[in-house]
Amino acid sequence: MIILKDKTITDVPGFTSSGIHSGLKKNKKDLCVIFSEVPATSAGVFTKNKVQAAPVVLDIETIKHEKSQAIVVNSGNANACTGEQGLENAKFMAQKTAQCLGIDEKSVLVSSTGIIGVQLPMDKISSGIEKACSSLSVDGGDDSAHAIMTTDSYTKQIAVQFEIDGKDIFIGGIAKGSGMIHPNMGTMLSFITTNISIEKDMLSNMLKDSIEDSYNMISVDGDTSTNDTVIILANGLAGNKAVSKEDDSYHKFKEALDYVNKELSKMIAADGEGATKLIEAHVLNAPSKEEAKLCAKSVITSSLVKAAFFGNNSNWGRILCALGYSGAEIVPDKVAIFFKDDSDSIQIAENGIGIDFDEDKAQKIMKSGHVIITIDLKMGDYSATAWGCDLSYDYIKVNAMYKS
Structure with a gap:
């Protein structure tokens, strides 16, 4: 496995991304879109807090669909404890992104992070999504990593490369988290892209297992957030034989995914609010x-x-x-x-x-x-x-x- 220095989610073939300023924050990037040029196999793991933000409630259902193609994320507002209006706003984010990208609404996953209990300013969200969708780029991964930050002092990014079936496999990840971090998935967000071909049940089981020894083994302050989310998109463009059982290909990919998740976890823990070590x-x-x-x-x-x-x-x-x-x-x-x-x-x-x-x-x-x-x-x-x-x-x- 090769660690790709200074690489990110858009260094994985077939993925573009963007990070823009929509106005949710005064002068920092606060909205991003991650896009796969083809429908991707997807899996997700979400907070175990019984108080779940609207995007989490929506994604738990959306992730059941066989394929996903985009993720839209805002920072500065968690869209948590916002009632039925918050859920409608999360649905609008998926609809608007789908419309801008010309894809199915059910293939869009939504995530939010920031202040709890405040409704999203949907005029800013709407125009921000339009701007983000029109700004997608293979160089946009770093902008996305900045756009999902809240109290983070630096971005968390990683990418690795290895081979399966003689094909080059890439995994890229970005994450955010600094406070309200505690095992059981704090506010912690992680978005992972890969070009491997893999069946959905395999990917889902692998991700659930991987987070147990990575994100669920970190703690900053003992608080489990309302918004914790880890999502992986696998677009299959590597052209390998689809991973459909726990064979050598499965274990090789799992080893690389575990590495990515553990490294992102350590970055989050090291960046705990006020931390010195x-x-x-x-x-x-x-x-x-x-x-x-x-x-x-x-x-x-x-x-x-x-x-x-x-x-x-x-x-x-x-x-x-x-x-x-x-x-x-x-x-x-x-x-x-x-x-x-x-x-x-x-x-x-x-x-x-x-x-x-x-x-x-x-x-x-x-x-x-x-x-x-x-x-x-x-x-x-x-x-x-x-x-x-x-x-x-x-x-x-x-x-x-x-x-x-």
């Missing part, structure tokens, strides 16, 4: 995969752990505490804990108690931009990884002023 919790030797995931997520979501890492405070007791209330079956007296960065590592606890360690070395590791907490449960053969960030003063500043 990416924190990775890696749990080893758990009695089951589920126990490993419970432990990793509990550590990464702990406010006390997150605050300690902001202060570069090697308070390992908070980590052990989070393991204890995770719901996983652990034996505290067996647990070992290590800190690691890109160049060094240090052990700070063994058999559930602290050991002598070099505090200066620990401080140096904790001050790096990417810190890995390795937790050895010594109870089995299973592992899991979760990603999050520290909890800083700036998180409070951002969210104290973000109106709903």
Whole structure:
């Protein structure tokens, strides 16, 4: 697999995109359209929050159709908690996009992100969709990545290339997310394009499985959004034999998709509102995969752990505490804990108690931009990884002023 540096969703053959300013925000791009030149096999995964935004409600039904061809996304307004009018507005976005592109309304998926509880200004949305559809370009992927941002400080983009059946397969992805991020799919949006030929049930099952070890293993603040959405479009233009079973082609594509989703997930976690570092919790030797995931997520979501890492405070007791209330079956007296960065590592606890360690070395590791907490449960053969960030003063500043 080749990582395509500085490439994005429109570097996948057969896809164009655009990102424009429609007026939902004062002076930033706020609306995008992603378009496949041919109808594409589609799959989606959506928030588990019982309060679901209008676009999510609409997409859950639309994604059932065999093919999709376009995605229209706005930022600045979540179109959530907006009642029947909000649902009608989401439907209008699909209708307007379909009309502008000359495609079936049922082949258009809709997504929104931003402030909750405010109706969309449909005059701006309508003219914005016209502008975005007329601006589609093979160079438009970066503009799309900017247009879906809210409190993000940078875009999240990735593209990879590999071969199946002697054909070049590409996967590109863009994502947004900085706050209201928590496992169970925060506000987190991800849109993935690929030119592989694959049957819909295969793609759907693969995506659902992939998000369990990627997006559902990240947390910024413990809040699960009303709008979480991951959508993948596979246009089949690679010309490979359609993937219809879990064979070598399936597993090769799945490995690449997992990589894309995990990298986007780490970008989201690292860009948590007010964050100064990416924190990775890696749990080893758990009695089951589920126990490993419970432990990793509990550590990464702990406010006390997150605050300690902001202060570069090697308070390992908070980590052990989070393991204890995770719901996983652990034996505290067996647990070992290590800190690691890109160049060094240090052990700070063994058999559930602290050991002598070099505090200066620990401080140096904790001050790096990417810190890995390795937790050895010594109870089995299973592992899991979760990603999050520290909890800083700036998180409070951002969210104290973000109106709903």
